[in-house]
Amino acid sequence: MITGSIVALVTPMDADGEIDWQKLTELLEWHISEGTSAIVPVGTTGESATLTISEHCLVVEHVVRIVNGRVPVIAGTGGNATQEAIELTRAAREAGADACLSVTPYYNKPTQEGLFLHYQAIVKAVDLPLILYNVPGRTACDMQAVTVSRLAELPGIVGIKEATGDLDRGKEVRSLCGDGFAIYSGDDATSCDLMLNGAKGTISVTANVAPQKMSLLAEAAMLGDRDQSKALDAELQGLHRKLFLESNPIPVKWALAEMGRICGGIRLPMTQLSIEHQESLREAMRQAGVIK
DSSP states (O other), X not given: OOOEEEEEOOOOBOTTSOBOHHHHHHHHHHHHHHTOOEEEOSSTTTTGGGSOHHHHHHHHHHHHHHHTTSSOBEEEOOOSSHHHHHHHHHHHHHHTOSEEEEEOOOSSOOOHHHHHHHHHHHXXXXXXXXXXXXXXXXXXXXXXXXXXXXXXXXXXXXXXXXXXXXXXXXXXXXXXXXXXXXXXXXXXXXXXXXXXXXXXXXXXXXXXXXXXXXXXHXXXXXTTOHHHHHHHHHHHHHHHHXXXXXXXXXXXXXXXXXXXXXXXXXXXXXXXXXXXXXXXXXXXXXXXXXXX
């Protein structure tokens, strides 16, 4: 089972919006050196929605090649068309990813039975451990705990990224699915509490800019060290909130550019962080100790 602080990695781009492969390599090396437990390329934070299918697959291949087995790679492979999700999952398996993260279909708003059949079709078609991803604030589709429990019985479905921010939902999923089914936080602001309540880790936006502290936080929380994990979380709460001043990944890419880690390019319809939010995010970065 994959555990710990798992970064929902940005896809670095140059000023023209082209993928910056050198910066991507540098980010991967930095995360491994800072203690990040696993890498999630081409998820929401990785701008999967604005990458071409070819680019999507190339990013996964690049990440797998550079990481070279040092930490697990969990490829984002979700889609609102089941066949597309199958094709992306198959490509991730062929690239050598250790698992995939598959967001609920967005925009078309399937029923709970539709969600079950969607994921059943993916795991029947491709032999790759699959982590469900529930983020109704972005998809307009909320996978209920009872549906998760049905899916948890299928071979190949190993966990869920639960991004509702609702701690009671996390507890309900754990109660229905048992300890053998991995729950990962997908909401940085509540991730510490969810891990203290038994989650196996966090798939984190904040980890992009504060990988070491998020790694230490996750380790302490999963060991049940409330005092240590809460102290670290207090330092990061500003980042947890301010990295969502505008739609993700707008703030996190701006923050990484401010740190000199990437060039800051982003693809339309995403835009650069609005000027009125920049000092607020800088202050959160200072509070977290990632800039002076």
